[in-house]
Each structure stands twice: as C-alpha cells, then as structure tokens.
Amino acid sequence: MNYLFWNTNKNKNINTLLVDLIKSYNCEVLALAEYEDDVINLQKKLDIQNINLYHVPSIMCKKITLLTKYNKEKIKHGPESKRYTIKIIPHDNLHQIILALVHLPSKMHSDFGMITEELRSLVKDIEEVEKNNNNCNTIITGDFNLNPFEDSMISASGLHSLNNEEISLKKKRVILGREYRYFYNPMWKLWGKQEFPGGTYYYNSSYALNYFWNIFDQVIIRPDLISSFNQNNLKIITEINGINLLNTNGIPNRDISDHLPLFFEIK
Template sequence: MNYLFWNTNKRKVNNILTMLIKDLPCDIIGLAEYEDDPNQLLRDLSKEDCNFYYVPQIGCKRIHIFTKYTPNKIEPFPESPYYTIKRIPHDNLGFHLVAFVHLPSKLQKDSSSIGTELNYLKKEIEESERKLNSTNSIIMGDFNLNPFEDGMVSAMYGHSISSREVVKKGSRIIEHRAYSMFYNPMWNLLGDSIKPEGTYYFQKAQHVNYFWNIFDQVLIRPSLIKNFNINDMKILDEIRHVKLVNATGHPEISDHLPIYFKIV
C-alpha cells in the first residue's frame, strides 16, 4: 500500500496530484490546506485509468482524503478539528487504522498546546486499537513540529522514537505507568546527506532558526515496522520533470513538500 501526504498551501495543484497519484503510484492520499476541486481531481484521475474516491469530511475539515477504496469500506473513528482517524482496508493486513493530522501552526498555538492535541490523538488511537484488538496503526500528516521537539518525543504526547529497535519494545514504563510508542522514520531524513533537506523551509532573523524543518511526518506502530522499508520513504521535490522546488531547492509550488511511503 502506497501513501501520499501533502499540505498544498491552498494552491491549485490537481494537475500535479494527478501525476503523483498515477506515477508513484498511490493508494491512500491525505491533503491539508487543499482548496482545489476534488471532483475535478477524480475526473482527471479517471482519464488516467485511476479509479479513486473522495472520503466525505465529517468533523475534521482540515484534511481531505482520497483512496482507491469506496467510502462505504472506510469506517470513521474519533476525530477533532485537527485530526481524523479512519479504519481503512489494507491489501495484506486486512485493515489498519490511519490517523490524518494537520495540527495548529506555532503562529496560532504554542508548542504545549500542539502537544496537548497530540496527547488527545494518542489516547483516541489507543482506545480505537483496544476496540479493534489491533495495533496496526499509523499517523500521517502535518504536525507543525519537528521530529526532535518535545511534543513529538514526550511520552505524554507523540512518543515517537528514532530507533526501530527501541520501539519494538512496544512501550516504556515511567513512574509505574506504561506509555505506548511509535517509530518515527522521518529522523532519517534530517540533515543534508540527501536532498531535499526537509519538507518546510523557514528563514527569520532570530537566534534559533533551523531553516529546514520536517513538519510532515509518518509515525508507525511497532507491529508494522516489519512492513515498512525505509528506502521506500521519500520527500518529493519533482514529478515528471515538474519541479516542486525553486532554483535554491526551497519549496515553491506549496510551502510544504509532499511525503511518500509504503506499508506492505
């Protein structure tokens, strides 16, 4: 199964999405700040022999979901204005939980508030996993936090760890309480050893400035690590020779770059 997430920054991007979805190819797509025409995207995909469906929004208006599965096969689970959880079929696993997130920007909320939303999401996922008796879960989206920030790493919040060997333990005990973990493979894409150097570029005259950020991430439960290959995960900066970055390598079509990964 192939996944795409992109914060499209309210741009008209259907032509690029059509190329991405067909060429990669994609099975499940989550979009944030999408303001193009979803029906036109479905028509454009149909012309490319890609039959996709739009999953109706309910309570979370910040995320748009397209899949190869008809909406009646997708079961809604808890959601908030900042995230939506869906039970979605998987060709090999039978089904899995996919949480799509677009957490508030630091321009609107402080890091503690963003972390609190992650805490609510984590609890909702854990309750959904108990209901389904399955931990085959992933979270994908725009967290508006880097992988190393407290909201992503703290046991109370995202509790997403860079080491798959550590995460395979499943949980950690802190002050007699167990905290479940996620594997965050996006740590592997930090730095300039590969291009692009992140998903979001921000420059400001302040003392602490990371310049490149990885706000767009996927978190994976320990039970799915064996189904994930790090080499299949990409930050996309080009499709069919259409550049998604400018001459300096910074995001141009949108202020975010899309991420792509597979869960087999």
C-alpha cells in the first residue's frame, strides 16, 4: 500500500495539486496536517479521475485529515488526542495496519515537558491498541516537529526509534526492570543524500545552533514491519506533475507549503 503525508500549511487552494500528487503516486492512504481546503471538493476532483478515496473522520484530533481507499465502515478507531489519532486499517497482505497520525506541538510554542507528555501518551495508547488487536504492524507518521536525532525521538521514555535495523529487530530492551519496545526510523537514510533535499522543512534562525534543514515529517515503524517496508521507495517529494515545490533558492515554496510531502510503501 502506498502512503502519503503532507503538512499543507493551511493552503486553501491545494486540492488540484493534491489530485496530481495522489494520481502520480497511486496513493491509497493520504494523511494531511493543517489542511484547510474543501475535502468534499477534493473527493469530487478525485472521482473525475476515477480515484475513490474516502474521508475517515476523527473526533478529538482536528489537526489531521485522513483519506483511504477503504470506506469508514472498514476502519476501526483507536484513541485520540488533539495532536494524534490512531486508526486500524486493512492491509491486503498483512491483514491489519495500526496507523498513528501525528501533528506534534512546535518547540517554538511548547516546552519540552509538553512534547514529552504527549509522546508518552501516544506510546501508551499504541501499546494498548497493539495488545487489543494482537499485532504490532504499527506505523507512526506525520509532522513530529522533531528531527530523528532529538532526545524525544530516540530515548526509551519517548518514541525509542532507532536508525539501526539490526538492533531494532531485537524489538525491546529492559531498563531498571522496565521493558521498552523499539520503533525503527528509516528517515535517517535520507540525511545527506544528494538526490533528496536536506529535509522536509527549512528554517533559518538567528540562534547559534541552526540546522537550517530539518526532517520534521517522518515515518517510523515497529520492527515487525521492517521486512514489508520498501526502503527504496521512501521519498521526500519536491515536484508534482511539473510543479516545483521548491523556490529559486532551493527551499520549500511557502506559497504552496513550508513542508514537503513524504511518500512510503508497505508491501
């Protein structure tokens, strides 16, 4: 199945571009953050292209808009907060995928403690859903507002997401008698690759510590999905049907969005 995530930065005229994006990548699951265009209009435009994607509603989480090839009767709803939603969706080969979609608070507007608490809540809810559904085919994707190397992404008390497949496949470790399960983060593989931009979000601050390019938009997976994750198809998208998402300076064109879309596939 083909997945797309994009923070569309409140662009109210993004639907035509989204149709081209969905069509180009044969998208079956589309998650959007900060989407403020008309989802019904988007579905009508997709219908004209003979593409059927169904809008999956959320109750608490208004930060994420989800469309899938499965109608809402086939989707099971998991826990939600204002910043994340968890859905259990079908998969042709794996039976089920536990899909967590996030738009975490920005570090510019929230303290570290707030982000940490949200991640702890997310992990607790995911573990409960995994237990209740007797599978760990879990994906977390979205705008984390964190880079892969930051403490909250790596630490056992956070998402515990590693860049090493071999270690991740051990699935867990024990610290002071407590068990912490791993996620695997394939986004590390995109750092420094010449065929990709420097990240998904560019910010030039006046601080002494300035990364410029950040990979805030990520996908992380449980080790159970590593063999099904198509590493070669993981992609930060910079062009849609001839339209460049980067400006003349080679950074995201804010007239479209300040974030770049992310594509990945679970076989």
